[in-house]
Amino acid sequence: MKTVLIAEDEEAISRVLSAYLSKAGYTPVRAANGNQALELFKQSTPALVLLDIMMPGMDGFELLYKIRELSSCPVIMLTARDEIENRLAGLNGGADDYMSKPFVPEEVVARVNAVLRRPVQWTDGNVKRCYGSLLIDYTARTVLLNGVEISLTPRDLSLLLFMAERPHQIYTREQLIEYVWGMDYEGSDRAVDLSIKRLRQALSHWPPEEGEIRTLRGTGYQFWSK
Structure with missing residues (x-):
């Protein structure tokens, strides 16, 4: 629990x-x-x-x-x-x-x-996933790239964890606002675009052949990894 x-x-x-x-x-x-x-x-x-x-x-x-x-x-x-x-x-x-x-x-x-909507099964208290050189520790809520921890705002981190737990799933801005920002969020959905932009900057040294955050024009965003 x-x-x-x-x-x-x-x-x-x-x-x-x-x-x-x-x-x-x-x-x-x-x-x-x-x-x-x-x-x-x-x-x-x-x-x-x-x-x-x-x-x-x-x-x-x-x-x-x-x-x-x-x-x-x-x-x-x-x-x-x-x-x-x-x-x-x-x-x-x-x-x-x-x-x-x-x-x-x-x-x-x-x-x-x-x-807290998450698909990962929190059974052993030590849930980690590697996406090439990107390591995400879902229990500690930390992100390491090439062994170096990446500093993210709490909201940007929540967005990355949410999408990375569902690789290849496509989400619209509206869905990400609901799942990550919360149902009572009253700001613009442009907040999603800005958060994605910051995440891409933070992950700029992540090799694209290992994974990336993709924009699907007219649809939404996707965390993609091999």
Whole structure:
């Protein structure tokens, strides 16, 4: 079972989310403040974090920063704040999705499912795949080219992992927005093009005979590898 860390200081909300996630097949762990959440993050290595902004000790923005120093683990921010500045601050800080309170627990589970939608079987805790000189560690969420780790933004990394897990599958911009950006994404689908452009730059030394991210004009994008 995948572990989901719930960093939420409101006991009632935390308990409800925990119950719904358990029912959906996840293993929830709960933290009531930022400091406790950081320790649990290090101990449990969760597959995803549900992160409230307004927490005692260490707020969600500071905790998100510390998480991003350690990992590219997906983060969905939960907050009563609905101002666009806070939404942008979370997304620009590396959050993968954003939900404003009050929310329906079923929708939170749906968002978790969308972010973690992966075809790889996480059975041995050490899932790696080689595409020629490109090595992707799906457990550690790291990418190495010729033995050197490539630095990617959390969103670009999520896009690469999603497509690489499905080599040769063709995706439209709309599908990638839904699967990687999240169902409530309100920006332009040009974000996909820009992310693909950054990935190609990061993988510029990956030999084309080993693989590449292809554009199929009028259709979408494809991760291709021999």
